[in-house]
Amino acid sequence: SQTIHQWPATLVxxxxxxxxxxxTVEGTSNPxxxxxxxxxxxxxxxxxxxxxxxxISSEVPQNLSASRPQDRQFILSSKKLLLSDSGFYLCAWSxxxxxxxxxxxxxxxxxxx
Amino acid sequence: AQSVSQHNHHVILSEAASLELGCNYSYGGxxxxxxxxxxxxxxxxxxxxxxxxxxxxxxxxxxEAEFIKSKxxxxxxxxxxxxxxxAEYFCAVTAGNNxxxxxxxxxxxxxx
Numbered sequence: 275s276q277t278i279h280q281w282p283a284t285l286v287x288x289x290x291x292x293x294x295x296x297x298t299v300e301g302t303s304n305p306x307x308x309x310x311x312x313x314x315x316x317x318x319x320x321x322x323x324x325x326x327x328x329x330i331s332s333e334v335p336q337n338l339s340a341s342r343p344q345d346r347q348f349i350l351s352s353k354k355l356l357l358s359d360s361g362f363y364l365c366a367w368s369x370x371x372x373x374x375x376x377x378x379x380x381x382x383x384x385x386x387x
Numbered sequence: 388a389q390s391v392s393q394h395n396h397h398v399i400l401s402e403a404a405s406l407e408l409g410c411n412y413s414y415g416g417x418x419x420x421x422x423x424x425x426x427x428x429x430x431x432x433x434x435x436x437x438x439x440x441x442x443x444x445x446x447x448x449x450x451e452a453e454f455i456k457s458k459x460x461x462x463x464x465x466x467x468x469x470x471x472x473x474a475e476y477f478c479a480v481t482a483g484n485n486x487x488x489x490x491x492x493x494x495x496x497x498x499x
Contacts, residue, residue: 308487315396317477317489333486364431373419373481378431 276301280365280379287386293338293352295382297365300346305367307348308376309340312362324348325370360386389414391480393490400468401498408463408493410452410478420461421479421487422452431477437461448472470499 277300287293299305306325310318320333322340330340337356341349348365362383366376392411400406412418422434435446442454452463461478478490 315491317391317393317491318479320486320488323486366431373484373487375421375433375436376487377433378423380430 276367276377278365278367278377278379280363280382282382283380284383285385287355287384289357289386290354293350293355293359293384295350295363295365295384297348297350297379298346299367302367302369303345304370305346306370307342307346308366308368309348309350310364310366312364312381318364322350355386357386360384389418389480389482389486389488391478391488391490393476393478393493395493396491397494397496399496399498402470403467404497406463406465406468406472406495408476408478408495410461410463410490412459412461412478412480412488414459414480414482416482419481420452420454421481422446422450422461422463423477423479423489424474425477425492426474434463434476468495468497470497473497 279298308323309321312318324330324342338352362381364381365379368374368376390413394409420437423431424434425431434450435444437444437454445451450465454461475492475494477492479487481487
């Protein structure tokens with residue numbers, strides 16, 4: 275069966291510090307991978323998605339970037355965090371066909387102080 | 388761009404009451420529709436999905452949803468809620484691509 279992992283689970287970082295959140299998927303190959311930010315009362319906002327190694331699509335211009343160094347690894351990064359980057363970040367995967375069900379990880383709660 | 392509207396932000400019900408959560412989307416083409424649930428402290432998980440066929444879709448835990456194409460709606464229903472249904476519910480839509488759009492979510496509180 276497939277599983278998706280995210281770490282860390284929680285993170286507190288000062289403004290201006292770098293960020294690296296990691297997501298890995300097990301039990302499948304060539305998944306589509308996604309990063310979302312979940313804000314209270316506003317649902318999930320798609321930040322990035324990837325259909326393959328090194329292929330990243332950005333949905334919203336912002337202070338964040340994503341990379342996919344391996345087939346089942348997706349990383350969300352920032353060089354300098356802003357206060358507004360605080361939030362709950364979710365990673366998800368889906369099978370290769372567009373529009374299919376997405377499976378979500380446990381999320382990372384990021385607080386920028 | 389496609390968008391999803393969930394009109395109820397917070398719904399409070401007593402156990403055994405019937406539930407209907409509204410979901411409307413704005414997209415004129417073929418869509419795939421989903422309802423996800425997030426129980427307190429747990430992952431988002433899929434309740435049900437509609438791709439094609441019978442517009443009345445049955446999901447887990449007694450939930451169902453009806454796709455009404457003419458109304459661009461995909462409302463979630465359950466005839467009798469339980470305290471354990473307390474959670475946040477998200478409607479989502481894709482247009483056959485990788486761009487899944489979520490509604491803002493509806494928080495359901497079921498009083499025992």
